[in-house]
Amino acid sequence: MNDTSGRRDFLKLGMAGLATAGALTAISAEKAAAQAASDSVLRTALDRGKLIVGTGSTNAPWHFENDAGELVGMDITMGRILAKGLFDDPTKVEFVTQDPAQRIPNVTTNKVDITIQFMTMTAQRSQLIHFSRPYYVEGVALLTLPGSENKTFDKLLANGANTRVSILQNVDAESSVHFALPQAQVLQIDTQANVLQALESKRADAAAVDLSTVRWLASRNPDKYFDAGKSWYSMLYGAAVRQGDLDWLTFVNQTFTIAMFGHETALYDAAFKEYFGQEPPPRHPGFPVI
Helix, strand or coil: CCHHHHHHHHHHHHHHHHHHHHHHCCCCCCHHHCCCCCCCCCHHHHCCEEEEEEECCCECCCCEEECCCCEECCHHHHHHHHHHHHHEEEEEEEEEEECCCCCCCCHHHCCCEEEECEEECCHHHHHCCCCCCCCCEEEEEEEEECCCCCHHHHHHCCCCHHEEEEEECCHHHHHHHHHHHCCHHHEEEHHHHHHHHHHCCCCEEEEEEEEHHHHHHHHCCCCCCEEEEEEEEEEEECCCCCCHHHHHHHHHHHHHHHHCCCCCCCHHHHHHHHHEEEEEEEECCCCCCE
């Protein structure tokens, strides 16, 4: 066989593979449900015809109501990604608003199929539920004022003990700020709104808040807020599903992976840009860096 005919045969095989893949995607929801375990949430959701997601409604950019009263946010998008994977229709999902304290109980008692509610993955929580693969890496970051002389991290660091940082009051507040700014004055404040107010009133030079909050505010209000360019203390956000349901967990993980790294990234990419003001990094064919 010469190189030309070998190449031709290879291309034929490749096209056959694509045709097979297309045929597989045409499998009906009913057939897919029949292959799942009888007690799996995967089968239950497909039989029901919609996905039920537990989430919140008051925390931008994760889950909140827009001006039209619609529930939007990054968590909401992840729910729609799952609905698209299940039904090829991102609207076939019911969002059940719940208190953060109900994120695990509502999963374990089957009140919801899955919780997607900016939930930090921990070993302790993993004893009660299964986490999906992470869909965001949260952290602590610094929000400053765009007109400030010391708006960048390098300037804040160089200003030493003269730098004042507001942060939500908690037992780790001092150590958290001093991890990045060892000499800074730490202003522990009672609410997140007041943490930001301290910055806006210039009682603080920077506010230490979640990275997602920094990116949301700085991208939506560039004339009011500035991203100082420093983040630390990585925390993983994952969705919660009940233990012992491998079919459902595997489906969720694979659907998230495809949405973030595969051939169906449109929903994830649009949400990442909308809520964090950034484009996801390029995905390069070849080695699977996922």
